[in-house]
Amino acid sequence: MIRTISCTVNSKPVSWQIDVRMSLSEVLRTNGFTSVKEGCGVGECGACAVLLDGIAVDSCLYLAIWADGCNIRTSEGESKGGTLSEVQQAYLDNGSVQCGFCTPGLVMSSTEFVEKHRGEKVTRDQIRKEHAGHICRCTGYESIIRAVEQCMKPYEKGK
Amino acid sequence: MFDFNSYHKAKSVDEAIALLSQNPEAIPLAGGTDVLVRLHGHNKNYRHLVDIHDVAELKKVTMESDGTIVIGSGMTFTGLAHSPVVCENIPVLNEGGSSIGGPQVRNVATVGGNICNGAPSGDSASPLLVLNATVELKGPDGIRRLPLYDFYQGPGQVDRKAGEIMTCLRVAADDYRGWSAHYYKYAMRGAMDIATIGCGAACKVVDGKIAGLRLGFVVAGPTPLRCWRTEEKTIGMQADEELIDIVKNSVLGDLRPRDSWRAAKDFREQIIKTLAERVLREAIKRNIRNTEME
Numbered sequence: 001m002i003r004t005i006s007c008t009v010n011s012k013p014v015s016w017q018i019d020v021r022m023s024l025s026e027v028l029r030t031n032g033f034t035s036v037k038e039g040c041g042v043g044e045c046g047a048c049a050v051l052l053d054g055i056a057v058d059s060c061l062y063l064a065i066w067a068d069g070c071n072i073r074t075s076e077g078e079s080k081g082g083t084l085s086e087v088q089q090a091y092l093d094n095g096s097v098q099c100g101f102c103t104p105g106l107v108m109s110s111t112e113f114v115e116k117h118r119g120e121k122v123t124r125d126q127i128r129k130e131h132a133g134h135i136c137r138c139t140g141y142e143s144i145i146r147a148v149e150q151c152m153k154p155y156e157k158g159k
Numbered sequence: 160m161f162d163f164n165s166y167h168k169a170k171s172v173d174e175a176i177a178l179l180s181q182n183p184e185a186i187p188l189a190g191g192t193d194v195l196v197r198l199h200g201h202n203k204n205y206r207h208l209v210d211i212h213d214v215a216e217l218k219k220v221t222m223e224s225d226g227t228i229v230i231g232s233g234m235t236f237t238g239l240a241h242s243p244v245v246c247e248n249i250p251v252l253n254e255g256g257s258s259i260g261g262p263q264v265r266n267v268a269t270v271g272g273n274i275c276n277g278a279p280s281g282d283s284a285s286p287l288l289v290l291n292a293t294v295e296l297k298g299p300d301g302i303r304r305l306p307l308y309d310f311y312q313g314p315g316q317v318d319r320k321a322g323e324i325m326t327c328l329r330v331a332a333d334d335y336r337g338w339s340a341h342y343y344k345y346a347m348r349g350a351m352d353i354a355t356i357g358c359g360a361a362c363k364v365v366d367g368k369i370a371g372l373r374l375g376f377v378v379a380g381p382t383p384l385r386c387w388r389t390e391e392k393t394i395g396m397q398a399d400e401e402l403i404d405i406v407k408n409s410v411l412g413d414l415r416p417r418d419s420w421r422a423a424k425d426f427r428e429q430i431i432k433t434l435a436e437r438v439l440r441e442a443i444k445r446n447i448r449n450t451e452m453e
Contacts, residue, residue: 001166021160023195042196043264044351055237058263061195063161065168066212109262132350133261 005068009033010077016064024050024059024067028074035075035104039135046134049105050074056109056133075104078111087111090147098138106134106144114151121156124149161198168210172217172297172324178209180299180322185209187324189217189233190268192260193276217271217326220244226332230292232271232325236283237262239270249330251340251359255286258344261351271325274307277317277382284311284383285359286342288375291334298323311382338363338371339446343438345430347421354378355422358434360442364398364450374406374439379414379431386413398443403436410435 001020006013009028018027025048028036038060039047048060051073078085084092087110097103113130127148128141136144165182169175179185185207188194197205211217217233220242228244236256239245245252252270259265259273259282273281274294284307292307299322307328310318319325340361346352357377363370372393374386389409396402416427 019160020166021163023161026160041199043192043260046261046263049263055266056263057266061192062267063191063195063210063212065210129350130262133263135351 003065005065007067007069008071010073018064020063020065022064024057024062024064024072027064027067028059028072033074033076037101037104039101044135045102045105046109047102047105049108049134051108051112054112054115056112058133073108073111075107078107085111086151087114087147090150091144094143094147094150096139096143096147102134102136102138106131106136109134110144110148110151113148117152118155120152122152161195162201163198163208164206166208166210168212169214172211172214172326175209175211175214175324176298176322179324182207182209183321187211187275189272190235192264192268193272193278211324217324222248226336228330228335230270230328230330232274232327233269234271235267235269236265236273240265249286249290249335249340251286251289251342251361252283254342255282255284255344255357255359258282258342258346258354258357270328274310274328275317275319275325277311277313277315279314279380279382280353280357280378281383282342282344282354282357282377285357285375285377286340287328287330288383288385289340289342289359289361289373290330291373293329293331294325295327295329296320296323297326302326304329308385314381337450339442339449341438341441341445343434343441345434353421356416356427356430356434358431358438360435360439362398362439362442362446364443364446367397369393369396369398369402372406372439374410374413374435376410376414376431379416379427381415384414386410388413398447403440406439407432407436 006015025036025038037047039045041060043058043061048058049056050059052070127145167178186205188208188210217231219231221229222244239256240253270283273283287307293304294307294310295304338361342359344354344357346354359375361373372390377383416424418424
């Protein structure tokens with residue numbers, strides 16, 4: 001059941017031989033993208049979240065073959081030339097990382113959120129609702145919400 | 160690696176039907192958020208998959224000339240939330256859909272999957288029941304349609320015959336025009352949770368009287384249920400406190416909640432009565448407001 005998929009991972013085109021039974025998270029991790037964590041394996045914890053054509057999906061519950069032709073973004077691709085992305089920097093500034101296992105997935109959902117809502121005034125409730133697909137057992141989420149707010153602030157209309 | 164024996168990817172509904180007909184044991188795979196969870200180990204019921212993930216004809220919502228809304232079974236819950244046809248005409252479907260799992264699940268999980276899994280807790284089931292939705296299936300012998308209520312046969316069991324694909328869910332104009340509806344999911348967490356009880360209500364109030372009323376519950380029986388006897392009692396009644404009281408005290412007669420590790424039966428009964436009152440009150444309020452605006 002071997003097939004070939006071609007996609008873009010963090011702006012680099014790749015072509016991989018995969019078994020159709022493999023999840024996207026397995027394929028990404030096998031190819032060195034180990035920021036993608038497998039936590040629960042059932043779509044509850046969000047540690048494996050990646051952006052697929054700009055949309056967050058749980059890569060552990062997603063067949064790798066479905067990613068054929070897609071543009072994939074993982075947490076390791078977000079920093080450029082040693083400089084953290086604005087979301088990653090905001091996580092650092094707000095102490096949003098403790099044990100760090102949930103962080104790569106959460107960073108991707110925050111990235112999607114910030115890019116989607118840029119220029120809008122968003123509520124804390126909206127931030128919570130759109131990050132609800134992640135479980136973090138350390139922070140209590142407050143510092144994560146603050147990091148997202150920090151990213152949104154400079155772009156709010158009228159600022 | 161997921162554990163299955165054979166895999167075929169369909170590019171169209173007809174190809175999926177042909178593939179499913181060749182292998183009666185094959186299971187359609189759409190969003191995968193239920194099916195793939197069951198494939199972490201050997202599962203004798205899921206050895207063969209027909210992948211309908213990328214069948215484009217299942218991924219659209221349209222309105223026919225007579226006002227019938229046709230919801231493709233492959234629509235994701237995020238897709239439904241962005242569909243103008245759904246948002247403007249049957250927003251109650253998104254009240255249910257947006258309560259499913261979390262964002263990443265809703266980005267891939269499909270409404271057809273939520274129904275075809277036959278879960279007694281499917282959050283889209285209650286809104287679709289109070290919209291009187293019809294299921295459309297296509298198989299080797301052609302197309303057939305049946306009420307969603309009859310499609311459910313038992314826990315995890317639906318009337319999808321070998322070789323059939325659920326192509327769409329249909330909501331007729333008379334079942335949503337002039338109606339207002341509301342769905343509320345009672346669960347322990349605000350996200351990533353299965354409903355303890357889910358309650359949907361739809362109503363049509365004409366000159367202060369109930370011209371139509373529907374109640375649909377999930378996790379209140381072996382399948383999602385309508386409250387037929389209660390609904391019938393209310394026709395022609397004034398939309399007032401007495402009506403709310405009658406509904407509240409009658410709904411349990413139409414439902415069969417049970418004890419499970421997630422909640423006790425008597426607790427579920429309490430929630431059912433409370434939600435029947437609250438959800439119906441909101442649906443009536445919306446209907447009166449919508450009628451005044453017209």
